Amino acid sequence: MKKALGSAWAAGLVALTLTLTGCGSTGGANPTDVEPTGRIEPREISWLLSRPVDGAVIKTMNKLADEYAEKHPGFKLNLITTPDRPSYIQKYETLAAANKLPELFDTDATPFARKLATQGRMMDAAKLLKSLGVHDTYRKAALDYQRFDDGSLYMIPFEYQLEFFWYNKALFKKAGIDVPKSLDDFPAMCTALRKAGVTPIALDGQDQWPLExxxxxxxxxxxxPSYVQQLKRNKAKFSDPAGQKAVNWLSSLGRAGCFANGFSSTGYADAQNQFTSGKAAVYNIGTWELGSLATTELNPVVRDDIDFFTLPTTAGSATAANEFVAPSGIGMAVNARTYDPLVRDFLKFALTKYPAAYAATGELSPTTNAKTAVPANATPLYARAVAAADTVGEELAMPWDTQLDPTTNTRLQRELVLLVQGDVSPSEFTSTMDAALGQNAPKYFK
Known part of the structure; x- marks a missing residue:
């Protein structure tokens, strides 16, 4: 079912992209005219989003919208939620093609979003944030994650996450190993853990992005970061040295039995349970799971044995140890067609108050002016993870699923499973993926 949906989305996206290519500006505000004149007339505005309905972002924004409505009778923030990401993207791009996007809408910094921006359909977020007086409070990494390749900014971040390798110290000790100093140490780490009767790495293979x-x-x-920037445009290939290093390493992870048996059908909750029950030694996941991994909610059987390390470097690494995946999540864009004094005024109210309100829930704010409230039931790891946010370096490891064209990305996710399972060889994988890039990237990034 998920594969069928992905294929339908990819096919539909080609048509939508062609539709957008012929569209020009659709009226409304100039994307750089962030200070519109006129009266603030309260009305209902909508936000098309793809976030957990019980998550801190939605709860915080709902609270702030209610506060704003108390002083502006008639105002209401209507949240149009579609947590399932493929379904959300299909809805978002369909509405965009029909010129029916609401005042606010979620989007990653994809080529599709870039087309909207170049057509003047999204407000310039950098100018807007500066005009509201909040731009300089944002973490550089949080804003950089939202930027297009040319450095322009059209999306506003509402979260900030760090992705770590969580590991079980007791299981490492049982296998007689230390934390890997290099990515190249992973196969040996997995082999030692397997010999000790331990599943090396818990992986949510069902959702595909974790393996990616x-x-x-x-x-x-x-x-x-330059490799994927070139790869997605077919200006770099999997047959290049960097690509081959990745392909051969992934194949070696499979041969070493790094991932749990049957990983391709393992879901998010099951992968987490493998780690929190002590059956798996390593789990690569972000700080959005701090409540499960760094509080007394964690299984007491493993609680004192859990620690984390960041993405290891390699010999001659082009990036530093403090540079890894640090996403600020899907961003929010502001529709230029419907931008007016009310939208601006609400955003000023909400974005000024949001960081403190969001950080009070125990989350990492995308800004530097709000201190995360470490919960009373936190383990020492919670504060350590929060503190790591202040030491993140300049370069970001971008998730590939937000970078590649949809058709190539879908093929990559399928081929990665086959490569790690040993069903295709590194050379077969390379040939397949270079062909997919050559066929799809030029059409998508023209």
Missing amino acids: RYAAYQPFRTDG
């Missing part, structure tokens, strides 16, 4: 993270790691260390 592993594909991004070696190129980020060998070439930095």
